[in-house]
Amino acid sequence: MKEFYLTDTGKVRDHNEDSVIILKNESDEYILAVADGMGGHRAGEVASSLAISYLSKHFNETFHNLNKDEAILWINDMVNEINTQIFKYEEGHAESVGMGTTLVLALLTRDYLLIGNIGDSSGFVIKNKKLHKVTVDHSLVNLLVEAGEITEEEARDHPRKNVLMKALGASPEVEADIFDVVEKNQVSGILLASDGLTNMLDFSKIEDVIISDAEIEEKIVSLINKANEAGGTDNISVAYIEKEEEGGEIDN
Numbered sequence: 001m002k003e004f005y006l007t008d009t010g011k012v013r014d015h016n017e018d019s020v021i022i023l024k025n026e027s028d029e030y031i032l033a034v035a036d037g038m039g040g041h042r043a044g045e046v047a048s049s050l051a052i053s054y055l056s057k058h059f060n061e062t063f064h065n066l067n068k069d070e071a072i073l074w075i076n077d078m079v080n081e082i083n084t085q086i087f088k089y090e091e092g093h094a095e096s097v098g099m100g101t102t103l104v105l106a107l108l109t110r111d112y113l114l115i116g117n118i119g120d121s122s123g124f125v126i127k128n129k130k131l132h133k134v135t136v137d138h139s140l141v142n143l144l145v146e147a148g149e150i151t152e153e154e155a156r157d158h159p160r161k162n163v164l165m166k167a168l169g170a171s172p173e174v175e176a177d178i179f180d181v182v183e184k185n186q187v188s189g190i191l192l193a194s195d196g197l198t199n200m201l202d203f204s205k206i207e208d209v210i211i212s213d214a215e216i217e218e219k220i221v222s223l224i225n226k227a228n229e230a231g232g233t234d235n236i237s238v239a240y241i242e243k244e245e246e247g248g249e250i251d252n
Helices: 043-062 068-092 140-146 152-156 203-210 216-229
Strands: 002-008 018-024 030-038 103-108 113-118 122-127 130-133 177-180 187-193 236-242
Touching: 002 018, 002 030, 002 216, 018 043, 018 236, 030 043, 030 187, 030 236, 043 068, 068 103, 068 113, 068 177, 103 122, 103 187, 113 122, 113 187, 122 203, 130 203, 187 203, 203 216, 216 236
Parallel strands: none
Antiparallel strands: 002 236, 018 030, 030 103, 103 113, 113 177, 122 130, 122 187, 187 236
16 A cells, blocks of 8 residues: 655645544554644644544554444544544633534545545545545535535635534534445545645546556645645645555555
8 A cells, every 4th residue: 555645734824724644553454534623823723633633542542453333433433532622622722712623534444445524624535547526525515506506616616615514623413424435446546635625626637636647645746736826725635545556456
């Protein structure tokens, strides 16, 4: 397996509120995660860092050879605990009240691939040299698109495109969408990204870069550069993992 992740402040923001990680445990199981924080007084970076740090610690400590049902429970437990931790942090830091974060994560084992999300950070897989979006954005504009009230093109420039319907830290009760990626053996890559990428580049431009024959680091740097060239209005974070053999499939 080849893996690479990168985060960039972008061209407009003065600091980075995203956090990102890829880890492999002793059982050759992987977690990839991207969190996009929000909140004033740099509280967003606290929320995203808290989420990624908590995931990292507990992945190393408690995620070992879990079956699929156990892994789904693990994701739900992590989401609930991170949400609780955010509210606890706010209790002792008045300046951070209202902070929150999106989260998209992937768990890859020999037996399954699970992708979970809260908010509008996105999870994709590559199958047969094509990019497929797995997650569904928890955003106001996505609800409007699904209801047929606006088009996808109108959603890209909608004045309320950054309004989230769900995020960690937004309410005491939160639940992630969890997707069981079927035909895992056909997947050759997994891509997670904050909306700093997906708001700047349309699907086809992301696909063109990610299915190219470039080295993995070159692909991710290229995506971030292109997002910055398109305006770079937000922090940009990408986590990517792919099978080493050309044309291979992720089967661990």
